[in-house]
Amino acid sequence: MSKRAGSGLGKGLGALLPALDINDDDKVIEIPLSQLRPNPYQPRKHFSDETIQELAASIKEHGVIQPIIVRSVLKGFEIIAGERRFRASQASGLQTIPAVVKKFTDQQVMEIALIENVQREDLNAMEIAVAYQSLIDQFSLTQEVLSTKVGKSRSHIANFLRLLQLPEEVKEYVSRGTLSMGHAKAIVGLKDKKLIKALADTAIKEQWSVRELEEEVKKLEEKGDTKKAKPKQTRKDPYINEVEESLREVYRTTVKIKHNNNNKGKIELLYFSNDDLNRLLELLQGKTS
Structure with missing residues (x-):
C-alpha cells in the first residue's frame, strides 16, 4: 500500500511521500463522505468523467481497496491524497470511505498534492504552472528553492511560470491540450497578446508542428528587427x-x-x-x- 518517492524528486518533497505510506500501526476508519472536503491546494482542476466512472464501477464491485489520506480540520476532514477515490465513491453511491488521519502543515499539503500529480503526470502544463506559482507565492519560495524541492531544473520551473503570461484564451488551449507545451513556449515571449492569440489559433487550425510555429515566430521577429533598424527620424527644432x-x-x-x-x-x-x-x-x- 505504500507510495515511494520517485528518483526525480528533490530531497525536500521526496521526504514527504513516505509520510503517505499506510503502515500496520495506522488506524483505518470509515469517514462519511459528507464530512470530507477536497484539498484546497489540489493543482489538478480537470478530472476525467470517464476515469471517475470506471473507478466508480470498480468500487461498486470491490469496494475502496486503498484508504485515502486525510487531515482533521474545522468541521470535518480534508483530503490529502485520494480525491479520485473520493469522487468515485460519491458516484458509486457510497456513504462512507476508509481513511487514515494524519497531521500535515498547509505547506506539506500543497507540496504533496503537487508531487503526487506531477509524478503520475496527471497535471496539464497550465496546472503545473499555477501550482508552481502558488508554492512560490504562498510560502515565499525562490525559483531556485522550488527547483530543489521538486527535483527539477530552474529552467524547467521558469519555462512553466512563463506560461502564466499567455492570454487567457491561449491558457485554456494549453489546459485542454489543444495547444502543446512546446507550441506555448514558442509564442509566450511575444509582447503582442493579439498576435499570440492569432498564432495559437492558426497553429491549431493548420495543425502546425512546434517547429513550424517556431519558424513563423522567427520570421515575424526578423521583420520586427528590420523595422527597428530603421527608426523614424524626428525633425529637431x-x-x-x-x-x-x-x-x-x-x-x-x-x-x-x-x-x-x-x-x-x-x-x-x-x-x-x-x-x-x-x-x-x-x-x-x-x-x-
Whole structure:
C-alpha cells in the first residue's frame, strides 16, 4: 500500500511521500463522505468523467481497496491524497470511505498534492504552472528553492511560470491540450497578446508542428528587427539646432539640448578628461574669456 518517492524528486518533497505510506500501526476508519472536503491546494482542476466512472464501477464491485489520506480540520476532514477515490465513491453511491488521519502543515499539503500529480503526470502544463506559482507565492519560495524541492531544473520551473503570461484564451488551449507545451513556449515571449492569440489559433487550425510555429515566430521577429533598424527620424527644432551650434563654438565641445513639449529640458556638455572638465567649469564660472 505504500507510495515511494520517485528518483526525480528533490530531497525536500521526496521526504514527504513516505509520510503517505499506510503502515500496520495506522488506524483505518470509515469517514462519511459528507464530512470530507477536497484539498484546497489540489493543482489538478480537470478530472476525467470517464476515469471517475470506471473507478466508480470498480468500487461498486470491490469496494475502496486503498484508504485515502486525510487531515482533521474545522468541521470535518480534508483530503490529502485520494480525491479520485473520493469522487468515485460519491458516484458509486457510497456513504462512507476508509481513511487514515494524519497531521500535515498547509505547506506539506500543497507540496504533496503537487508531487503526487506531477509524478503520475496527471497535471496539464497550465496546472503545473499555477501550482508552481502558488508554492512560490504562498510560502515565499525562490525559483531556485522550488527547483530543489521538486527535483527539477530552474529552467524547467521558469519555462512553466512563463506560461502564466499567455492570454487567457491561449491558457485554456494549453489546459485542454489543444495547444502543446512546446507550441506555448514558442509564442509566450511575444509582447503582442493579439498576435499570440492569432498564432495559437492558426497553429491549431493548420495543425502546425512546434517547429513550424517556431519558424513563423522567427520570421515575424526578423521583420520586427528590420523595422527597428530603421527608426523614424524626428525633425529637431531649427532654433534648438542654432543654439546648440552657438554653444559648441563657445565651449568647444559637443552640446546637446533636450526638451519636451512643455519647453522644459536640459543642456548637456560633454567632456573627455579631468582637464577638459576643469576647462568647462572655468568657462561656466566666467573665469576665462
